[in-house]
Amino acid sequence: MRRAALALFAGAAFALGAAGADLPRQDYVADAPGTYALQRIQPAGNGWVLAGNYVPRRLSTYTHGAITLLSFVYTYCTDPAGCPLAYNTFVQVKERVSEDPALRGKVRLVSLSFDPTNDTPEAMKLYGGQHATDKTVPWHFLTTYSLRFLLPILEDYGQEVELDRDADGKAMRTITHMLKVFLIDPDGNVREIYSAAFLNPEVIYNDIKTLTLEASPASGPVR
Amino acid sequence: MKILLANYLRLATGILAVAFFWSGAGYADETCNSPYMSRLIKGQEHYLHVWTLGVKGLGDGSDKLVTVDVEPGSKTFGKVIHTRSVGGRGEAHHMGFTDDRKYLWAGRLDDSKIFVFDVGTNPSKPKLVRTITNFSAKTGYVGPHTFYALPGRMLVQGLSNNKNHGGVTGIALYNNKGDYISRYAMPVGMTAIGGGDGYGYDIGVNPARNVMLTSSFTGWTNYMMDLGKLIKDGEAMKRFGNTMAIWDLKAMKPTKVLEVPGAPLEIRWSLKDGDNWAITASALTSKLWLVKQDASGQWQAKDVATIGDPSKIPLPVDISITADGKGLWVNTFMDGKTRYFDLTNPEQPVQTFEKVTGKQVNMVSQSWDGKRVYITSSLLANWDKKAADDEQFLRAFDWDGKDLTLKFEVDFYKAKLGRAHHMKFTAKPQATAANESSGRLLAAMEK
Numbered sequence: 001m002r003r004a005a006l007a008l009f010a011g012a013a014f015a016l017g018a019a020g021a022d023l024p025r026q027d028y029v030a031d032a033p034g035t036y037a038l039q040r041i042q043p044a045g046n047g048w049v050l051a052g053n054y055v056p057r058r059l060s061t062y063t064h065g066a067i068t069l070l071s072f073v074y075t076y077c078t079d080p081a082g083c084p085l086a087y088n089t090f091v092q093v094k095e096r097v098s099e100d101p102a103l104r105g106k107v108r109l110v111s112l113s114f115d116p117t118n119d120t121p122e123a124m125k126l127y128g129g130q131h132a133t134d135k136t137v138p139w140h141f142l143t144t145y146s147l148r149f150l151l152p153i154l155e156d157y158g159q160e161v162e163l164d165r166d167a168d169g170k171a172m173r174t175i176t177h178m179l180k181v182f183l184i185d186p187d188g189n190v191r192e193i194y195s196a197a198f199l200n201p202e203v204i205y206n207d208i209k210t211l212t213l214e215a216s217p218a219s220g221p222v223r
Numbered sequence: 224m225k226i227l228l229a230n231y232l233r234l235a236t237g238i239l240a241v242a243f244f245w246s247g248a249g250y251a252d253e254t255c256n257s258p259y260m261s262r263l264i265k266g267q268e269h270y271l272h273v274w275t276l277g278v279k280g281l282g283d284g285s286d287k288l289v290t291v292d293v294e295p296g297s298k299t300f301g302k303v304i305h306t307r308s309v310g311g312r313g314e315a316h317h318m319g320f321t322d323d324r325k326y327l328w329a330g331r332l333d334d335s336k337i338f339v340f341d342v343g344t345n346p347s348k349p350k351l352v353r354t355i356t357n358f359s360a361k362t363g364y365v366g367p368h369t370f371y372a373l374p375g376r377m378l379v380q381g382l383s384n385n386k387n388h389g390g391v392t393g394i395a396l397y398n399n400k401g402d403y404i405s406r407y408a409m410p411v412g413m414t415a416i417g418g419g420d421g422y423g424y425d426i427g428v429n430p431a432r433n434v435m436l437t438s439s440f441t442g443w444t445n446y447m448m449d450l451g452k453l454i455k456d457g458e459a460m461k462r463f464g465n466t467m468a469i470w471d472l473k474a475m476k477p478t479k480v481l482e483v484p485g486a487p488l489e490i491r492w493s494l495k496d497g498d499n500w501a502i503t504a505s506a507l508t509s510k511l512w513l514v515k516q517d518a519s520g521q522w523q524a525k526d527v528a529t530i531g532d533p534s535k536i537p538l539p540v541d542i543s544i545t546a547d548g549k550g551l552w553v554n555t556f557m558d559g560k561t562r563y564f565d566l567t568n569p570e571q572p573v574q575t576f577e578k579v580t581g582k583q584v585n586m587v588s589q590s591w592d593g594k595r596v597y598i599t600s601s602l603l604a605n606w607d608k609k610a611a612d613d614e615q616f617l618r619a620f621d622w623d624g625k626d627l628t629l630k631f632e633v634d635f636y637k638a639k640l641g642r643a644h645h646m647k648f649t650a651k652p653q654a655t656a657a658n659e660s661s662g663r664l665l666a667a668m669e670k
Binding site for chain 1: 258259261322323325373374375376396398399400402404405430431432433434471473474475476496497499
């Protein structure tokens with residue numbers, strides 16, 4: 001199955017680079033923090049994940065105790081409205097958070113791979129670069145042991161995995177996902193789900209600030 | 224499942240092109256659904272689902288989801304290929320897809336039940352997977368009308384309330400699993416933003432402006448009343464919505480109430496990139512209204528066209544905007560006409576076509592390319608015409624820019640189905656880039 005998944009995801013970079021996409025317009029000023037409420041949409045999904053040391057941990061370890069921004073990625077995606085957009089958005093959010101003393105120790109970022117075969121813990125660490133080791137705002141680059149461990153997590157979050165089919169019903173060489181980024185409060189509740197249509201760093205930053213206005217201070221360092 | 228797994232494994236032999244993320248930048252569906260919904264059908268739709276009101280003594284008498292094969296060349300083209308009765312009659316009305324287009328939520332205006340169908344697994348045979356019965360108990364609202372997808376969530380616009388069955392109502396928010404999250408009251412008497420009558424009907428979101436637009440109809444007492452009796456009841460006729468509301472979408476707070484007399488119903492934002500205007504039709508005053516920002520950035524509504532002869536109350540009901548934002552179909556219930564307006568200048572729509580498409584017509588849905596137009600007949604069980612004028616049908620037309628040509632028709636009475644109301648398209652998995660859900664993939668691997 002690991003080999004199947006490896007082939008499944010191979011060659012994506014070329015295809016995505018060719019696909020391209022218009023980024024959505026966002027012609028508005030984000031609402032100020034605390035002027036609105038973020039609803040508790042659903043519990044954050046759970047499951048077994050792998051970090052750099054291959055020691056399995058529960059995903060809940062990375063979604064509780066701090067405000068968490070989580071997205072599903074894969075390391076060789078080049079769709080400008082996909083992984084690169086999510087990655088760049090995370091970088092911008094990280095910069096804003098690191099510059100805000102009030103958010104120090106209260107926020108983490110999590111990127112979890114769609115492709116456990118290609119995206120080994122080492123590959124994810126490489127993908128994360130300096131962000132994987134920079135502790136100012138923890139950014140965890142996670143994967144899973146196999147699709148068997150990944151798929152229930154995707155199901156929990158409502159992040160589907162799908163294969164295209166041709167006119168004869170045969171599986172084609174394409175997979176499509178809808179970009180979703182999840183904002184999770186320290187208690188492990190999903191409080192916002194962003195799609196590309198409103199993946200706005202300013203909105204996300206203000207949402208994080210909004211959550212801090214209702215959350216109790218973190219009792220210890222964010223892992 | 225073995226086949227699925229085999230196909231999945233077969234992928235190991237090739238180099239795969241992977242288009243992972245759907246940007247969501249392509250606004251709306253074909254052409255009037257939430258901009259947050261994925262899997263636009265820009266080619267040929269294969270199935271058309273009709274949310275159908277049961278009729279006592281006709282067939283099983285139950286409300287049902289009727290699936291029709293609309294794929295040209297298919298052996299069952301134009302035929303009913305599946306029905307799923309839900310039990311009872313509760314004023315079946317509108318439907319809406321979840322953001323992943325896997326599930327179709329369908330509401331009933333009388334008993335406020337919401338039925339969730341799985342249309343992603345096998346769209347030719349929708350499966351009822353959940354019935355939500357707490358809409359009224361959780362919110363105090365009645366009549367779940369519009370189902371509007373947000374990422375991972377569903378907005379459900381009510382029409383009425385359970386205290387007096389009037390028109391003051393609100394919007395409920397559920398997650399995609401069907402769990403109730405929150406509710407939002409429609410603006411009423413909020414003088415700081417222009418008032419508000421508290422009524423609700425449709426929802427339309429413009430993500431580029433963080434704006435949600437709502438419209439207004441009437442409450443349970445009126446929409447469940449016989450239409451002939453209602454029209455003669457002067458007091459009842461006063462109890463229709465006369466407003467639209469601009470909301471801050473992020474905050475889910477109304478920011479401005481617009482005066483739009485005469486029950487503004489369906490909302491259609493222009494799908495053209497960069498456009499920031501919406502259009503609606505007021506049922507009782509028979510006008511098209513344009514909602515857009517003025518030079519100072521303030522949202523305004525103004526009537527920009529008349530539909531038929533308002534003095535004859537043609538009763539414009541459903542509208543459908545073209546994908547390029549340059550045309551609008553308008554169905555008028557009373558005269559049974561389907562009209563086309565040129566929206567090249569949305570400030571001055573011009574009617575360029577009209578045709579009688581039935582003795583009574585309500586919903587109109589078009590394909591993304593605008594070449595196919597589908598029409599159904601039922602408005603509300605107690606508002607539909609009587610005797611020979613009470614035709615109940617689905618009619619499919621081709622549109623060549625000049626005329627509507629009937630391709631097929633399903634007589635819903637002859638087929639003992641009921642009253643044909645709201646329509647939604649689905650397509651076979653290969654046309655939508657949809658396929659197995661993660662859960663089914665997992666199940667496949669476990670075998």
